[in-house]
Amino acid sequence: MWVPQIQQSSQPAYLAIADAIGTAIRLGQLRPGDQLPTHRLMADLLGINVSTVTRAYREAARRRYLGGEVGRGTYVLGVASEAALFALQRKPIGGVIDLSANVPPVSPQDPDLAATLGRMDATDAARLLHYPSAGDALVHLDAASRWLRRRAVEAAPEDLLPCAGAQHAMDTAISLFPEAEEVACEALVYPGLKAAARHWKRRLQSLPMDGEGMLPSALEAAFRGGVRLAVVSPTLHNPTASTMSLERRRTLAAIARKWDAVLIEEDVYGLLEPGAPPALASLAPERVVYLTGLSKTVAPGLRLGYLAFPPGMRARAREAEHHTTWYVSPLTAALASRWMEDGTAWRRLQALRRELAARHRLCRGALAGMPWKGSPHCPHLWIPSPRGGSAAFAKRAAEAGVIVVPADVFSTGRQAQDGVRLSLGAATDRAALAEALYRIAALAHS
Missing domain, CATH: 1.10.10.10 (Winged helix-like DNA-binding domain superfamily/Winged helix DNA-binding domain)
Structure with a gap:
């Protein structure tokens, strides 16, 4: 007992x-x-x-x-x-370093919020405690529309649906296609997609992956079999950290056009990767529902997600507009609008890139000689096929005081590759991350 x-x-x-x-x-x-x-x-x-x-x-x-x-x-x-x-x-107890939650690194002191609120007068602040006006909503969506252009996504404000975080956005996106009883996706996906599929009673069809992500031949086969909705994560895929080439993206877009199918592009990490290929939504704007948010790139507490719909799908978006937008806090929306407009959001994103690059340098030193996959601006790394299997490796890591996530948490089918994910931002600081990495390395070599 x-x-x-x-x-x-x-x-x-x-x-x-x-x-x-x-x-x-x-x-x-x-x-x-x-x-x-x-x-x-x-x-x-x-x-x-x-x-x-x-x-x-x-x-x-x-x-x-x-x-x-x-x-x-x-x-x-x-x-x-x-x-x-x-x-x-x-806070971890007993020396345990938890690298399971894929959160961005945060500083114990952050002056941006206090400075922004301090610049508000009493009238501005009071308005944020009331229901937002149509004008407030338009200001927010206009700022979000310009923010998405950083990923070459052209979405008019009327084609944007704000949500209470990217997970809420995914849940909403799945719900808006009730005819899609089966949804194609990568063999490994972030757990939120599995949760949304369970909630809406959709079957996930697991598609094999290679070093870039979803295989085009597998997507073609799924569409040939009658599937018409697929979720794709082409940039800094969670958990494998892979990023698709431009050629692969163009191929997937062409396949979706051929079969008149819809792609939901999950791109919450897209802006973290400098020089990442353009979003799928910019390559096939008529059939890609683009999903992103601010929690992974600007601040975890900014629980804002966005769905950008093709103009031809406006009717679907309007079905969820009232229900979905009421979940968004006016205070959060106003803060996000100001930060996207005055440069604060971009400055914070660049600072996050620098911190992740520093943490990846620790990985290159501590994990030298180990097979692992990541990029300098990815918030997580992937250790493929650890000796003894990912479940056993995760258990051994936990016994050594490091919590990592094995492949079965992300798996959607038997064809998923084995591995464990380490979330670099979850460590409270670089020293804690370095200690966790050296413990992992010791396990791999023992």
Whole structure:
């Protein structure tokens, strides 16, 4: 019977228990389907109130670590490995360095927000606590339209749909094609796509990949078989860090035209890669729904995503407009508009590029002699086919105090390549990242 060790935690007991459950799942001490002690038994074992255990289990369920059924007890969720990536991350304990969440590196001090808010007068600030006007929405969409042009995506403001983050944008994009019962995608995808497909009850057709990403022959075969919607991540693919050549992009666009199919282009990292080939949306603007956001490039707390629709799909976009845009905070939208307009967003993106380049230099030193894939401005790296398999490697890494994500979390089918993803931005600083990388290297050579 698993019992959390919370004596050394400075957290309230219910949070310490929830954190311990998450850590035990990542370390393999708790597995999907394992049953936890009853509320009363756990309270007796820990010497705390039953209400505290109830609160702890409720918090763990909110993070999607646990599920429960009346009369059956509380169980570890089967999708906990994916759900853990979206849980709130807290300070590591016991020397554990968590490289699982693909977040950009953040500074403990950031003056931009305070400076921007400080320049607002009382009237401007008060307006942001009310419902946004049509004029406010237009200002935001106009700024977003110009921002997308940095990726050679020409989208009029009326063809843009703002969302509460890129995950919300993906969920919305999938929902707007109810006729697409099956959606083609890479054999490895970011977990949010799998979550959206589950939510909307869509089958993901797993397509094989090579060093550039999705194979054109596989996409052609999927369309020949009747699929008419595909999700593609051509730039700094998560998790493999691959970037498609311009030739590959043109080929995929031509295949989509041939079969009159629609591509959803997931491009949240597109602006991080200087000189990246143009977006698919610029090559086939009549059939690509372009998806991006600001959380991965400007600030994680800017929960803003954008969907750019071809003019011919405006009717679909309008179906979701009212429901979707109401999720966007007026304060967040106003802040994003100002930063995109006054150069702050671009300056922050360039600073992020520099920090990621510095962290990649650490990788080149610490992981010398190991096979791994990444680029100087990618927020993650991929270690293909680790000895013993990715699940075993991730378990050994966890035992060494480093949390990485194995391929099964990203896999959509049996043909997915094996590997583990390390998120470079998740480390609190370069020193912590360097320590994690040297532990990983020691495992690979042991």
